[in-house]
Amino acid sequence: MSTYEDDHPSTANPEIESPGFSLDDILDELQATGGEGIFLVDSQGRRIVGEGLVEAMAGTLGRIHGGASDKYISSLPSLTSQDISSTTDDACAICQTPYKILLHEEELNLALDSPAVSTDNLGIVQIGSECRHFFCRRDAAQWLAKSNSCPLCRKKCDLSVETPSTSSTTGTPGTAPPNVLPADPRQEAQDLLASLFSGSFSTPAPPTDASAAREEEDTSFMSMYG
Structure with missing residues (x-):
């Protein structure tokens, strides 16, 4: 058994x-x-x-x-169809919404001028000065809040923000404060x-005293019959 x-x-x-x-x-x-x-x-x-x-x-x-600073994200200017005419892309690289639809959505809501509709996340933006990649403002804001780089070419966007791994709150930029280990x-x-993950791969609980005793009885009973 x-x-x-x-x-x-x-x-x-x-x-x-x-x-x-x-x-x-x-x-x-x-x-x-x-x-x-x-x-x-x-x-x-x-x-x-x-x-x-x-x-x-x-x-x-x-x-x-x-991430980029809130000031940088909120100050990104909305682009027009003429501003993006030089690109060979026709849609936001993140959500794949066509530029034409994004521009039409922004123009329509600006024309309606309704207080019920926020235009803060509408339109197309260029998130970095070092590249010519365009994204819808909504996705660009979410991306820049976590990463200060272009998602396509990885060039830095907000040049005023120092890289976390090479900056510190005190002391000379690029060096860690004395007696403090870098995070x-x-x-x-x-x-x-x-x-x-430990919860997903945890081992079964050991048997209780009652179940162990019952299993020992079963083993003894089976041994009587060889």
């Missing part, structure tokens, strides 16, 4: 099959989607990264990639992932 351990094999440090992607893969996917409700599926088809993880990692993601947001994110 099989024992509990035979039916539920476990060790003090069980080897867990790798889901097939790294922390960097998850962070890059979070960044590429704006961090809204994305998920990843492992080799066994399990959905293991959901909205809760995105919300929990939002602060860490911002410290890793570094490691990727390690923090790794620890967060480990704590979230």
Whole structure:
């Protein structure tokens, strides 16, 4: 007769099959989607990264990639059809909404001038001065809040913001304050992932005293009949 351990094999440090992607893969996917409700599926088809993880990692993601300032995001000028005439693209690279529709939506709402409709997230913007890539204002604002770089060419957008990994609140820029270890947001994110995944891969609880005694009786009974 099989024992509990035979039916539920476990060790003090069980080897867990790798889901097939790294922390960097998850962070890059979070960044590429704006961090809204994305998920990843492992080799066994399990959905293991959901909205809760995105919300929990939002602060860490911002410290890793570094966002643009609110002033920079709000000051991006809306572009006209003439402004974007030189581009070969015809849609926002993030949401794939055609530029024509974005321009029409902005013009219509500006003409209506209704207090019920906000125009803060309408129109097309160029998020960096170093490149000629255009996005709808809504997606650009969400992206820049987490990453101070163009999602297509990775060039820096808000030049007034220092890179988090090379700046500090005190002392000379690019150096850490004395006797203070620099923060490691990727390690923090790794620890967060480990704590979230531990519930999905936890081992079964050991048998209770009653079940152990009953199993011992069954074993003794079976031994009587060889």
